[in-house]
Amino acid sequence: MHVPDGFLDAPTSLATGVVAVGGVALALRGARRELDDRTAPMAGLVATFVFAAQMINFPVGAGTSGHLMGGALAAVLVGPWTAILCMAVVLLVQGLLMADGGITALGTNITLMGLITVGVGWGVFVVLRRVLPSRISMVAPSAAFAAFVSVPIAALVFTGLFAVGGTAPVDLQAVLIAMLGWHTLIGLGEAAVTGLVVGSVVATRPDLVHGARPFVAARDLEIRVPQVVAP
């Protein structure tokens, strides 16, 4: 899943690096609004959670397995800006301490798995939240659909990058079809896991789910007084 060194040429890698730096700089400003001075510990722990969730593999078919990317999941749970920071830090730690994903491809990886999956996932989620009936039971299905859309879009952008700076003379149409087909399957897994996880958190601690805040805030506290019947 992580793009390694040498897959895209140097200019493309540098260009995606610039995009990633710009996106993360925007997220640094935005995250302060979402979490204020709690940002560092909270985002750190959520990044750790995303990393742990990525360790669970699900079978995709043909004996291979995909794992959760977690962009849309993090966006719905903690908000898009914090989610971008979390994904960027996860990829940074994976690249620097675990040799997972190339160091020159770090910008590409952050752009694809940080900015694109979080951005698309959150965008689709917000649109669905507006369109669908505003009930808290709609949060989990919307998150699932947002996760499903975010994965093939990231694959699409990767194919675009490959067309610009790919280092192998592969038939682009073949790459596109393979990437889209494969990532639609992965997207289904991503959607299932995202929907179920968001659903379970909404069921137990709806106040923690950033995407469910409008519904939680709208609930009025209802104090029921026992009706005392006069003797």
Add this chain to the structure above:
Amino acid sequence: MGAGHGHRLFFHGHSAVHRAPAHLKLLALVGFMLVVVATPRDWYAAYAVEAIVLLAVIALSGVPVGYLAPRMVIELPFALFAVLVPFISHGPRIEVLGVTVSEPGLYAAIALLIKGTIGVLASLTLAATTEPQDLLRGLQRLRMPDLIVQIMGFMIRYLDVVTAELTRMMTALKSRGCDPRSPRHWPVLARSLGALFIRSYERGERVHLAMLSRGYDGRLPSVENA
């Protein structure tokens, strides 16, 4: 779990590579890999020089090859793709070992494998010779935004705590007959992931309160002065 313990890839040592400042190592790694990535596809002499430089650094660091080699399996999915490239590429066909493959595709695949392997080995060398705390300080010296360094610090600090928590949950699930690979058990799995999220989030809140009570004002003193 003290704060100073090494991470999974770290190989304890006192070589010049271990002692070199982390920010120089980071810059060297990025510069070296940019050169490798920018090397034209068929400059095999250049690849040889790059590989020799990398191997010399590894020899200097004293990290045994037997330690690094098994950890290179992380490259495997990508190597599988590289092997496929000659078959799905266009261009004139040539016959290698009785199989007809695309000629430019074959050269592209060889270059991909060389660059990818050098990249993984170079990253592994950095990870094996640098303590996470030094890496954080190096990133700080390279003017990485303070908030990112702090988030990274918290992630590195709690990585083992949270993954151990997940491992305990999985052990408990498996001992009760759950098969994590079967889609039928995904709902159970997802509920435990949800529980893991709530636990991580609440741990973050407790950590924040504990930090506030010790005078946290948005900056971390330990990373700065140490």
